[in-house]
Amino acid sequence: MGKDSRLILDPLADNNPITIQVLGICSALAITAELEASIVMSISVLFVLGVGNVVISLMRNIIPSKIRIIVQLIVVATLVIIVDLVLKAFAYELSKTLSVFVGLIITNCIIMGRFEAFALGNSPWRSFLDGIGNALGYGVILIIVGFFRELLGSGTLLGFPVLGDPIEKTGLYALGYENNGFMLLSPMALIVVGIIIWIQRTKNKALIED
Amino acid sequence: MGLKQNLHNFRQKNKDKKWLPAFSAIHTFLFLPNETTHNGTHIKVADDLKRTMNTVIMAMIPCLIFGMFNAGYQHHLAFGEITQATGGFFSSEFWTLDNFSVGFWKVIPLVIVSYVVGLAIEILFAIKNSHEVEEGYLVTGMLVPLIVPIDTPLWMLAVAVAFGVVIGKEVFGGTGMNILNPALTIRAFLFFAYPTWMSGDKVWVHGAVEQDQLIAAGQNVDAISGETILGSLAQNKEAGYEIMDMFYGLIPGSVGETSTLLILLGGLFLIFTKIGSWRIMLSSVIGALVMGLIFNGVVSSGWITESSKFYGLMSTEFWHHLLIGGFAFGTVFMATDPVTASQTNKGKWIYGFLVGFISIMIRVFNPAYPEGVMLAILLMNVFAPTIDHYVVQGNVKKRMKRVKAKVA
Numbered sequence: 001m002g003k004d005s006r007l008i009l010d011p012l013a014d015n016n017p018i019t020i021q022v023l024g025i026c027s028a029l030a031i032t033a034e035l036e037a038s039i040v041m042s043i044s045v046l047f048v049l050g051v052g053n054v055v056i057s058l059m060r061n062i063i064p065s066k067i068r069i070i071v072q073l074i075v076v077a078t079l080v081i082i083v084d085l086v087l088k089a090f091a092y093e094l095s096k097t098l099s100v101f102v103g104l105i106i107t108n109c110i111i112m113g114r115f116e117a118f119a120l121g122n123s124p125w126r127s128f129l130d131g132i133g134n135a136l137g138y139g140v141i142l143i144i145v146g147f148f149r150e151l152l153g154s155g156t157l158l159g160f161p162v163l164g165d166p167i168e169k170t171g172l173y174a175l176g177y178e179n180n181g182f183m184l185l186s187p188m189a190l191i192v193v194g195i196i197i198w199i200q201r202t203k204n205k206a207l208i209e210d
Numbered sequence: 211m212g213l214k215q216n217l218h219n220f221r222q223k224n225k226d227k228k229w230l231p232a233f234s235a236i237h238t239f240l241f242l243p244n245e246t247t248h249n250g251t252h253i254k255v256a257d258d259l260k261r262t263m264n265t266v267i268m269a270m271i272p273c274l275i276f277g278m279f280n281a282g283y284q285h286h287l288a289f290g291e292i293t294q295a296t297g298g299f300f301s302s303e304f305w306t307l308d309n310f311s312v313g314f315w316k317v318i319p320l321v322i323v324s325y326v327v328g329l330a331i332e333i334l335f336a337i338k339n340s341h342e343v344e345e346g347y348l349v350t351g352m353l354v355p356l357i358v359p360i361d362t363p364l365w366m367l368a369v370a371v372a373f374g375v376v377i378g379k380e381v382f383g384g385t386g387m388n389i390l391n392p393a394l395t396i397r398a399f400l401f402f403a404y405p406t407w408m409s410g411d412k413v414w415v416h417g418a419v420e421q422d423q424l425i426a427a428g429q430n431v432d433a434i435s436g437e438t439i440l441g442s443l444a445q446n447k448e449a450g451y452e453i454m455d456m457f458y459g460l461i462p463g464s465v466g467e468t469s470t471l472l473i474l475l476g477g478l479f480l481i482f483t484k485i486g487s488w489r490i491m492l493s494s495v496i497g498a499l500v501m502g503l504i505f506n507g508v509v510s511s512g513w514i515t516e517s518s519k520f521y522g523l524m525s526t527e528f529w530h531h532l533l534i535g536g537f538a539f540g541t542v543f544m545a546t547d548p549v550t551a552s553q554t555n556k557g558k559w560i561y562g563f564l565v566g567f568i569s570i571m572i573r574v575f576n577p578a579y580p581e582g583v584m585l586a587i588l589l590m591n592v593f594a595p596t597i598d599h600y601v602v603q604g605n606v607k608k609r610m611k612r613v614k615a616k617v618a
Contacts, residue, residue, distance in 0.1 A: 176363060182403035191377060198381065 007129040011137035013204075018141040019197045020207060023109040028142055029189040031101050036158050038146030040087070040094055042139025044102060046132065048079040049111055053131030056119040063120075072115045073106070080105045110138055145192045153183030231336040231343055259385075263348040265485045269476035270352050270543065273466040276459060278317050280469070281360045282309030284462050285416040299458035299471070313360075316416055317465055320355035323364045327371040328354075335380045346385025346392075346549075347375065353393035353543060356466025357536065357584075358400065359413040361420075366407060370400045390591050391550045394540075394584055401584070411437040414462035438463050439534040440573065440581055443522040456533040467539035470532070477542035486546040489555060490562035494541045495532060497566025502528025505574060523574045531570055540583035541565065550591040554601040561597055565590045 017023045024045075031037045055075050056063075063071050084102045087095035095102065105111065114134050119127040150156055155163040155172075164171015166179060182188050201207045217237055224230055283304055286292045292303065328347045336343040354371060374396030379388040401408045412418040414437075439451060439461060451461050459469025467473070480486030505524040508514055514524050532538060545551060545565045552561040565586050572582025579585060 176365070178366070178404055178407075180369075180403040181405055182399060185402060194377075194381075 004126065004129055007126060008133035008136070011130075011133040012140060013137075013200075014207065016137045016141065016200075017110045017113075017134050018138055018193065019200055021110075021113075023113055024138055025190075025193070027101050027104065027108060028138075028145060028193060029186045031098055032142055032145040032189050033149050033153065033184050034097065034159075035143065035146040035150045036094065037097050038142040039139075040091070041098060041101065042135070042142050044080075044083045044087070045105060045108065045110070045138055046135040047083060048076060048105055049114060049131040049135040050128060051131075052076055052079055052111060053114055053119040053127040054124045056115045057122060057124040057127035060120050068120065069112075072112060075115075076106050076111055110134055141193065141196060144196060145189055148192055149183045149189060152180045153188075155179050228337055228340070231340060232333045234342055259345045262485055263345045265483050266349045266480065266543070267352050269479045269485075270356065270466065272472040273356060273469060273476060273539070274317070274321075274352070276469045276472050277356060277465040278313030279305060279309045280459060281313030281316055281416055281465065282306075282311065283313075283460065284414070285309075285312050288415045288418065299454075299460065304460065312416065316360050317355060319364055320358065320362065320367060320465070321352070323367050324354040324371055325351040327368045328375050331372060331375045331380070332384075335384065339384075341384075344385035346379070350375075350392045350396075354396050357393065357397050357464050357539065359408060360416045360465055361413055361418070362400070362407055366400060366404055370396045370403070373399045386549055388549060389595075390588055391544050391547050394544055394588050394591075397584055398588060401579075409441075411441060414438055414464075440523075443526055443534075445522065447522065453530070453533070456530070461534075464536060464539075467536040470538045473538045473542050477538075480542065480546070486542065487548075487551065487558055487562075489558040490546050490551055490565075491541055493559045493562030494545055494566035494569075497563035497568075498531055498537060498541075498570050499528055499566070500563075501567045501570035502526075502531045505570070520574055531573070535573065535581045535583065537566075537569055537581075537583045540569070540587055545587050545590070550594060552594045552597050552601075554598050557594070557597040557601045560601075561590055561594055564593075 011017060014020065018025065018028055027041060031041050052075050056072060059071070080103060083105070084095070087098070087102060114131060118130045122130070147157070150158075151162070155161060155166060161171075163177070164173045166173050221230070221234065221237060224233070283292075286309065287294065325347075328351045329343075332347050333343055354367070354374075358367065374392050378390050378392040378395030379385065382388045407413055407419075412422055437447075439456065442448065442450060455461055457470050459471065461468050477486065477491055481488045481491070505526075506528050509521070509525045514521055518524075526534075541562075545562060552558045565583075568589060569582040569586035572579055572585055576582065
């Protein structure tokens, strides 16, 4: 059991796919301007990676290794299309915000990486845990970044104006506070991720590589 | 036993204390430390980091004082309280106490916020990493108030300084290790984070924003417009200022960058004291002139007509580009930053030329960023190590060839 729980806990912190392995950065930069988009993206990846890992793991003994990449791609593509269609059906506005990035989950290095590195060599249950763990590790960073970018960039959280109204000048805005437009631009996402990496490595010196 | 000895003993006594770097910082700033190195042979020179920094600050002081007068002058002029100073730079109508006091009370808070926030962060990091506080922030702290609009809210400046010092400098390892010029990082942060306070026709004259807010609130007051020359030209309008006014700096703009004359004097002072690199200054002026000439050529050959949105800036005579906007200030005080510029002599020529060339290009082609020098210097800061690398490799190759020729 101890070993299994590590599969979930490790990617959350000391082996985080974004801050330690530096994978899946593109989507972390592109869609984190709003918290809601970050959360939906995290759930999508959670679904794709959790189910995908199980499917690959079930087929691991019958996939010829020469064509395994193609098989993996077909599995991810199928799952991504399911996510995309579900989003379009039930959250159309949001799917427009996420636009191409849902489709690009296919190219998210984390997913192919876990298929290759874990699901091809482990049992379905362990693969499932590994998939969930890595997707959660990815989601945690996305949500942290999305939280700060939306709060400081737009003054809202999940669209709810927590800091007051910038046009009516209520709340913090009455004191002269203004939203930080830089937060909405992608470079700032990179800097926020960088700060998370910095804090994480200051807390755990073992993570610092030369 | 004098004060100096007492301070030294105090320092010795508290060697292991955590706060010592903070004390040492102030100590070494005021006194020359009387520690000597005990091993090896050393040459003692007077131009240490502190001396270098202070020289640059001295070169900037005229710009700062002029900026105070000009801030008041622009303010009174825009509000119709005085008429245009007929004598320009040398008229007593410009150098009035009234102009100075308006500017003084606006500029000094900017200087104080810049220094207090910046030095506090430097000291914090020095204590945390227990190393000496470096003097690197002294120049940055003076540059920052000179390159922001006069009405920049102080809290924004504080946020930007904190960002610039931490992300622009401390994460790379502090003074001497930074890739980007910290002062420009601070300005770029302000520019992208709070664009309404950093561009447009309201922010350059003290009081214009306030007036605008009163109008928005429904009061019957005159709107004040203080468009910079670059701003007007970008909209294909007449600059509306005499050449001499541009040169002397009686124009709206960021606090300390308007007076090309005083920047020129500061630049000569830096070259004379061998603090600033004349290669970078000269080559970046050449770069700007070349780009300006290319644009002038494009206009005179008839490819760009008056209907084009680039016409205003492209048709500006090439040498006027040196007088308007922050080009002169950036070239003299920021492109020459020894940490972020190229280190090799050949590299300095390339680096400087591209700074000038790209600034004018950004000016003309990007109406959203009417002043290109900030982005041009930041871009070249990133490329400076690459330039140096190829210059050094080129030299190595040349010498290796010589060796081979001898052997053969």
